[in-house]
Amino acid sequence: MPISPNQGSTGGGTTVTITGVNLAGATAVHFGSKLATITANTPTSVTVTSPSGAGVVGVDVTTVGGTSNPLNFFYIGAPFAASLSVTSGPTGGGNTVTISGTGLATASSVSFGANSATPTVISDSLISVTVPAGTAAGSVAVSLTTAGGVADGLSYTYIDAPTISSVTPSSGPTSGGTSVTITGTGLTTTESVTIGGASAPFAAISSTTLSVTTPPGTAGAADVVVTTDGGSATAVGGFTYVAGPGI
Structure with a gap:
């Protein structure tokens, strides 16, 4: 006589289906000493709503013909989500974050606002999940679902x-050292700036302005790449290195 699922929240409320034979006309289903609410019944199955409980209890079905052998049901405590390893990322999603807490071993889904993803369980205190795409930039609530219930209270910001x-000025010597202003959007969380593949010192002045010092480079056009929490932008050939004169 299988039982599915065989685990649920200590607070009760889990929909459980018990299958077997001669189950028609079930008069009672016990989870340990507590009665469950029967919601559906056929000759081969009984569907119930589990009562509250704790630990491991035996589940049995009673009909006019007697009481069945018991099957184990495991009560799972409510989860707690303590923190996110990363609290922001691109609106397109795709980055991986970890969530720490307790009671996470049975995590089945993680919701970021209206969108959800299936996590990978690392341990009872740690799961990882690939962030789904967001509907728009901004903060959303994060919640996770386990056999023991739902944990929330965390937030994540889509960027x-x-x-x-523009890149101004757009040219300078191969020796580097040119002070350049990059204008655009979404620059507040800039993590790095490269010119021709070389890292450039920068300061974020505002969400639309970066102050950058060019590194040494090779004569010719060089791509300018700005990377933020929200992703990367490239100005192809945005800065031109000019070789110095020689005689």
């Missing part, structure tokens, strides 16, 4: 990818 509208 739009940056854009680059």
Whole structure:
């Protein structure tokens, strides 16, 4: 006589189906000493709503013909979500974050606002999940569902990818050291700036302005790449290195 699922919240309320034979006309289903609420019954199955409980209890079905052998049901405590390893990322999703807490071993889904993803359980205190795409930039609530219930209280911020509208001045010596202003959008969380693949010192002045010092480079056009929490933007050939004169 299988039981599915065989685990649920200590607070009760789990829909459980018990299958077997000669189950028609079930008069009672016990979870330990407590009665469950019968919601459906056929000759081969009984569906119930589990009562509250704790630990491991035996589940049996009573009909006019007698009482069945018991099956184990495991009560799972409510989960607690303590923290996110990363609290922001691109609106397009795709980055991996970990969630720490307790009671996470049976985690089945993690919701970021209206969208959800299936996590990977690392341990009872740690899960990882690939963030789903967001509907728009901004903060959303994060909640996770386990056999023991739902844990919430965390938030995650979706950030739009940056854009680059101009690089001024757009040229300078191969020796580097040119002070450049990059304008665009979504630049507040800039993590790095590269020019021609080389890292450039920068300061975020505002969400639309970066102050950058060019690194040494090779004569010719070089791509300018700005990377933020929301992703990357590239100005192809945005800065031109000019070789110095020689005689």
